[in-house]
């Protein structure tokens with residue numbers, strides 16, 4: 031008898047069930063565990079107190095990112111500079127001590143490979159198709175871009191995975207986001223995922239794992255796929271993933287943690303078999319026409335508060351749901367915006383190009399293409415470009431992108447989470463706006479009182495040049 035058609039998610043899930051309980055809860059094997067400094071100290075401490083070891087240190091990789099300053103980490107004479115903030119320093123020191131104590135691979139703050147954990151995983155070939163990947167971090171969904179089932183976990187689960195290499199989980203429902211057609215010029219994967227979240231809402235994916243399907247994703251680079259999957263959590267989903275294909279295999283081949291020789295060939299054969307079967311059904315399906323996606327920006331304090339750049343700040347009354355009306359009123363008050371204002375009239379004082387959503391080489395290239403031969407506007411006080419990893423930084427420097435950024439008036443920084451969230455010195459001052467390529471525009475996200483507008487790297491570069499939110503297509507080909 032032919033087996034029932036299954037989705038990509040179901041195939042990965044089934045391949046990792048260690049034990050299934052009567053109520054449907056499963057003990058799931060975890061293939062890869064990424065660790066950063068913020069959510070790991072208590073987990074390691076708990077292991078220590080219980081006298082436990084890490085079950086599979088070889089499947090665990092640690093790297094600092096959130097608390098690191100992005101200014102130079104060493105003095106000109108090579109001395110390592112101290113971290114001023116006490117809590118940050120303590121968390122970084124804990125990771126630095128815990129990794130060798132528990133025998134875990136550790137990329138330290140001074141290594142060329144250091145970077146944001148979600149940039150480092152795929153870049154090192156640690157994140158592989160068909161694997162289960164966890165990290166004590168909500169944006170772990172990013173790794174779904176290489177066809178992994180990847181999701182964020184809490185600190186107590188970090189401890190559980192460290193100790194057992196397994197997790198107790200209930201299966202998720204399946205959701206398909208199918209994008210038909212082709213994205214237009216100047217419309218990027220970031221615009222697409224902002225648009226998708228605008229359509230489904232921040233609760234649209236709750237209880238689901240999303241599979242992004244359709245011709246747009248087949249043509250999309252790995253970098254773009256990581257951007258899309260990264261923000262699945264902003265649509266409420268547990269994880270997001272895209273079927274692995276030759277684009278992914280070519281990207282991963284030869285990377286340090288990727289399999290080699292016969293093991294590589296065997297892996298590719300299995301990876302090819304993971305695509306959702308014809309006839310498999312999803313619990314929910316959303317269809318998006320790529321032609322409807324424009325360069326998109328956020329106006330409020332939730333990632334679903336998005337509008338095409340040619341649009342206006344919406345009126346709270348335009349929402350039918352009374353709680354959304356109230357939320358929109360509060361958002362607009364916080365953001366200092368009046369309904370009806372054209373987005374292109376909104377001035378920005380800060381530009382942040384970075385974060386695990388948009389700090390890969392393609393993102394920097396897209397921003398640099400807009401900035402080439404141009405300068406930031408006089409009202410733009412602070413503009414920073416923060417590569418997602420030391421390897422991205424080096425590649426960008428080899429291509430001369432750092433000079434394009436600095437000549438345009440940007441600061442060229444060391445890798446880290448930076449101004450994505452206010453856990454390190456990179457902050458947006460109260461009341462100021464930031465055109466930001468990150469993934470969250472929550473109240474206070476980039477510093478107390480900061481006002482975030484989410485957008486793509488090309489759009490952030492356009493905003494830097496004009497000092498206002500700007501349709502990048504107007505600057506293209508000029």
Ligand SMILES: CC(C)[C@H](C(=O)O)[C@@H](O)C(=O)O
Pocket residue numbers: 068069096166167168169182451
């Ligand atoms: C600090 C960390 C736990 C947090 C997360 O889980 O995502 C951070 O990375 C974020 O983006 O808000």
Ligand code: SF4
Pocket residue numbers: 095096146148167169385386387446447448450451468469
């Ligand atoms: S870059 Fe931002 S979203 Fe990504 S892990 Fe760091 S803080 Fe979280």
